[in-house]
Amino acid sequence: MIKLSFHGACREVTGSCNLLEHEGKKFLVDCGIFQGERFSAERNLEDFHFDPAEIEYVFLTHAHVDHCGRLPKLYKDGFRGKVFCTEPTRDLVEIMLLDAARIIAHEAMVLGREALYTEEDVDGLMNHFEILLYDHMSVIDDQIKLKFRDAGHILGSAFVELYITDEGREKKIIFSGDLGNSPSPIIRNLEFADGADFVITESTYASGVHETKEEGVDKLRRAITETVGLGGVLMIPVFVIEKTQEILFELNYLMENRKIPRVPVFLDSPLAIKAVEIYRRYEDLYNRESWNLVRSGDDIFDFPGLKFTLTKEESKKINVTQPPKVILASSGMCVGGRIPFHLKLNLDNKLNHLLFVAYQAQGSLGRKIFQGDRRVFIDDQPVDVLAKVSVINSFSSHADAPRIMEWLGRISNPKPTTIFVSHGEEKSSDILAERIVKELGAKSIVPEYGMIYEL
Numbered sequence: 001m002i003k004l005s006f007h008g009a010c011r012e013v014t015g016s017c018n019l020l021e022h023e024g025k026k027f028l029v030d031c032g033i034f035q036g037e038r039f040s041a042e043r044n045l046e047d048f049h050f051d052p053a054e055i056e057y058v059f060l061t062h063a064h065v066d067h068c069g070r071l072p073k074l075y076k077d078g079f080r081g082k083v084f085c086t087e088p089t090r091d092l093v094e095i096m097l098l099d100a101a102r103i104i105a106h107e108a109m110v111l112g113r114e115a116l117y118t119e120e121d122v123d124g125l126m127n128h129f130e131i132l133l134y135d136h137m138s139v140i141d142d143q144i145k146l147k148f149r150d151a152g153h154i155l156g157s158a159f160v161e162l163y164i165t166d167e168g169r170e171k172k173i174i175f176s177g178d179l180g181n182s183p184s185p186i187i188r189n190l191e192f193a194d195g196a197d198f199v200i201t202e203s204t205y206a207s208g209v210h211e212t213k214e215e216g217v218d219k220l221r222r223a224i225t226e227t228v229g230l231g232g233v234l235m236i237p238v239f240v241i242e243k244t245q246e247i248l249f250e251l252n253y254l255m256e257n258r259k260i261p262r263v264p265v266f267l268d269s270p271l272a273i274k275a276v277e278i279y280r281r282y283e284d285l286y287n288r289e290s291w292n293l294v295r296s297g298d299d300i301f302d303f304p305g306l307k308f309t310l311t312k313e314e315s316k317k318i319n320v321t322q323p324p325k326v327i328l329a330s331s332g333m334c335v336g337g338r339i340p341f342h343l344k345l346n347l348d349n350k351l352n353h354l355l356f357v358a359y360q361a362q363g364s365l366g367r368k369i370f371q372g373d374r375r376v377f378i379d380d381q382p383v384d385v386l387a388k389v390s391v392i393n394s395f396s397s398h399a400d401a402p403r404i405m406e407w408l409g410r411i412s413n414p415k416p417t418t419i420f421v422s423h424g425e426e427k428s429s430d431i432l433a434e435r436i437v438k439e440l441g442a443k444s445i446v447p448e449y450g451m452i453y454e455l
Helices: 071-076 087-111 119-126 213-230 243-256 270-281 288-295 312-320 339-346 365-370 401-409 426-440
Strands: 002-006 018-022 025-029 055-059 082-085 129-131 144-150 158-166 169-175 198-202 233-237 265-267 306-308 325-329 353-356 375-378 381-384 388-391 418-422 443-445 452-454
Touching: 002 169, 002 418, 018 158, 055 071, 071 087, 071 119, 082 087, 087 119, 087 129, 087 270, 198 401, 213 233, 213 243, 213 353, 233 339, 243 265, 243 270, 243 325, 265 270, 312 339, 325 339, 339 375, 339 381, 353 365, 365 375, 365 388, 401 426, 418 426, 426 443
Parallel strands: 025 055, 055 082, 082 129, 169 198, 198 418, 233 325, 233 353, 265 306, 265 325, 353 388, 418 443
Antiparallel strands: 002 018, 002 452, 018 025, 144 158, 158 169, 375 381
């Protein structure tokens, strides 16, 4: 018998961690961090509800910290098994977790408590990674086979097709990870699965429909033109992976085609700069259009006026550059990174503009500003929100409701008997679960945290 339990991302978006148990073996799909106002949120400090030393494998869908961010804690608490992922995911995970460890160390020092994990834990964990290819059937052991399929979400992202021999019969279980908002400007499109017995799907944007890519690019163009006209500062909080690269790609297009005025643009994130360099290593995973652009000599991540600010000294010089200017800085939810510093300096000026291009989790600083709070606290200092605040949904790297339903509907040979709906706020998960029953005729379950389901 196969048992499945959920230890994160239940009726919420962050903390993905799925436990499978079969004939004495235990293995995970993802082990992400819960995101809120700080990395060391209380829930991340809690013990796992299973023994990490008993986990033999982790199948990792991609490098966002809400999917990989508790792996070093898993290692710290006794895990010594194998972590399977794609090659770009491994490279991106390493820089993401080392950066997270530094932030965690600082938070622990400020709060006067033990760090969730350290850089040494990250280094130890990285020795346990094994690389698998896309679309290749990999034999994990005598009962488990696995195939990674391109999820079209970020570079290296995958959905997992697990084949487990149970009571003499092979059962196919699909974990979506995060499904991409295809077509992406850079990476390849989301693939489709033929069939499955059980599916675990995300539901981040399952209650809505994204605006078109063209609408999003036009909103970005208008935001830059308007801010330049006012002589203000345009701040764009970005996730290090994919969001940064997509915005640079679109700015490159707008600048080279003279659709926006020449303006200083700063990428103020050492981690995002490192991620750009990792993206450059994997041009073979770009979609055909981007691959052709690169081969023609176009640097899709560079354009006149762009400056990468790697050091703190370079970052501080942004402040002496007179407006108008554009600042891209992590993190995408305004928690950690350098964006809080720029918000402190610029949020209280009505000439400035804060443009969200990413999901804002409940409890995050970004969510508070996005939902309309007129005063927020940054580093315990009150800051009035007078700047214009707007959002672009088309740059989301998550599938919206129509794309999720299309992806699920294509899993038809065989059709899944049960679809578990996770990784979404309760409203989104419930809406998707209802649509699955009505439109696909499958049983749907919005799982409860820690409850065991028999497959």
